[in-house]
Amino acid sequence: MDRFVIQGPTRLEGQLAVGGAKNAVLPLMAAALLSRGESVIDNVPDLQDVRFFMTILEGLGARCQLEFNRLRIDTTDLDSHEAPYDLVRKMRASIYVLGPLLARRGEARVSLPGGCAFGPRPVDLHQKGMRALGAAVDEEHGYIVARAPGGLQGGRFRFDPVSVGATCNVLMAAVLARGESRLENCAIEPEVTQLVAALVRAGARIEGVGTRTLQVQGVDSLKPLDDAVIPDRIEAGTYLAAAAVAGGRVHLEGVRQDHMAPVVAVLRDLGCDISEQGDGLTCERRGKLQPVRVETQPYPGFPTDMQAQVMAAAALADGVSFITDTIYPDRFTHAAEMVRLGANIEVKNGTATIIGTERLQAAPVMASDLRASAALVLAATAAHGITEVRRVYHIDRGYQSIEERLAALGARITRQSE
Numbered sequence: 238m239d240r241f242v243i244q245g246p247t248r249l250e251g252q253l254a255v256g257g258a259k260n261a262v263l264p265l266m267a268a269a270l271l272s273r274g275e276s277v278i279d280n281v282p283d284l285q286d287v288r289f290f291m292t293i294l295e296g297l298g299a300r301c302q303l304e305f306n307r308l309r310i311d312t313t314d315l316d317s318h319e320a321p322y323d324l325v326r327k328m329r330a331s332i333y334v335l336g337p338l339l340a341r342r343g344e345a346r347v348s349l350p351g352g353c354a355f356g357p358r359p360v361d362l363h364q365k366g367m368r369a370l371g372a373a374v375d376e377e378h379g380y381i382v383a384r385a386p387g388g389l390q391g392g393r394f395r396f397d398p399v400s401v402g403a404t405c406n407v408l409m410a411a412v413l414a415r416g417e418s419r420l421e422n423c424a425i426e427p428e429v430t431q432l433v434a435a436l437v438r439a440g441a442r443i444e445g446v447g448t449r450t451l452q453v454q455g456v457d458s459l460k461p462l463d464d465a466v467i468p469d470r471i472e473a474g475t476y477l478a479a480a481a482v483a484g485g486r487v488h489l490e491g492v493r494q495d496h497m498a499p500v501v502a503v504l505r506d507l508g509c510d511i512s513e514q515g516d517g518l519t520c521e522r523r524g525k526l527q528p529v530r531v532e533t534q535p536y537p538g539f540p541t542d543m544q545a546q547v548m549a550a551a552a553l554a555d556g557v558s559f560i561t562d563t564i565y566p567d568r569f570t571h572a573a574e575m576v577r578l579g580a581n582i583e584v585k586n587g588t589a590t591i592i593g594t595e596r597l598q599a600a601p602v603m604a605s606d607l608r609a610s611a612a613l614v615l616a617a618t619a620a621h622g623i624t625e626v627r628r629v630y631h632i633d634r635g636y637q638s639i640e641e642r643l644a645a646l647g648a649r650i651t652r653q654s655e
């Protein structure tokens with residue numbers, strides 16, 4: 238297992254190009270199952286989660302090739318409808334194959350994803366949504382077994398709460414269902430909207446792109462996808478937050494300003510200077526950080542996937558910050574690790590109270606999930622001394638070569654194999 242060794246404190250200075258969004262490419266990869274032939278997806282980041290999803294698709298009989306950020310998925314020889322436990326337990330997003338398999342093959346067997354490092358993550362809406370489209374859905378021996386032997390039938394479904402994954406999954410099933418479907422209270426995260434737009438380009442008939450109500454007229458078949466993944470707003474936000482935590486100036490190229498607005502607003506509240514130029518975004522922190530009040534919300538609210546990184550900045554702010562995660566009230570495993578770095582954080586009832594400190598100190602810490610790990614790496618760049626961040630495989634799932642990118646900005650970080 239690899240770990241990062243980080244010597245702090247360092248200021249960060251320089252520029253980076255943002256990669257394609259992990260959470261956008263995964264549903265697109267699943268959507269490739271909806272058609273027969275070769276889908277081509279560009280701007281695909283070479284991440285562990287992407288490689289992993291390729292394994293799932295290959296297990297279903299698809300052929301996948303990722304070269305120079307272009308991913309080809311050939312579904313001509315699809316011959317299975319099962320996503321087994323050993324794969325699904327490693328990546329929850331595997332559940333994305335449920336809708337496409339059910340729609341295309343009339344049957345899907347997908348292992349229940351099970352627990353998660355940051356608390357319960359139910360998949361009931363995915364199942365209820367498939368039922369609303371006429372499928373029989375049962376849980377058998379740890380598997381979701383969904384059947385629609387005569388094909389899916391259009392239906393009406395309301396997501397409550399708003400769910401990125403369930404919106405994508407049920408929509409992918411609905412586009413090939415007979416007749417009309419109405420999906421209400423849909424997620425409008427940019428990653429979801431990218432999927433909706435990609436399906437429309439492939440021949441799906443969907444009205445309401447980018448809104449909370451999607452009206453779908455089922456079609457008999459779709460063309461393979463031909464798309465390019467949107468920039469990763471969370472990767473971008475993480476490197477901007479790095480400038481806030483460590484101090485300095487980080488310029489990013491290739492962002493979507495509209496997608497960055499909720500994160501930019503909080504970075505400004507923290508006291509950072511943010512400037513926008515075309516698809517470039519610069520974050521500069523000169524003076525002290527200011528305390529913030531942050532509440533995570535579905536898009537266009539502040540993303541739960543940036544909560545931990547902002548906490549690393551709040552740990553060094555001049556005052557008391559409050560961070561509430563309304564999406565995942567238990568997503569605070571990073572708080573206890575940050576305390577090991579000298580941060581002053583108390584978590585109660587889904588809210589972290591962070592009393593800012595002047596100085597963080599190095600300590601060995603352990604990564605528990607993707608964003609928590611990234612936040613620990615940021616905190617370590619500001620901490621005095623040598624910090625070891627263990628279990629960095631979590632980070633590799635969603636950040637391409639984070640240590641090389643931070644090193645290019647001046648961080649003193651190396652990867653070591655244990």
Ligand code: EPU
Pocket residue numbers: 260261263330357358359360361362363364397398399400401402403424540541542563564565607608635
């Ligand atoms: N929920 C239900 N029932 C369901 C599904 C969700 O009650 O069937 C609840 C969840 O418990 C949560 C809320 O709905 O309280 C929202 O969860 P959502 O379904 O939107 O999350 P997800 O689709 O499982 C995606 C991202 C996560 C990100 C969340 C929230 C992917 C692959 N994952 O998860 O990303 O935190 O949306 O924005 O897109 C990450 O990248 O680090 C990550 C965890």
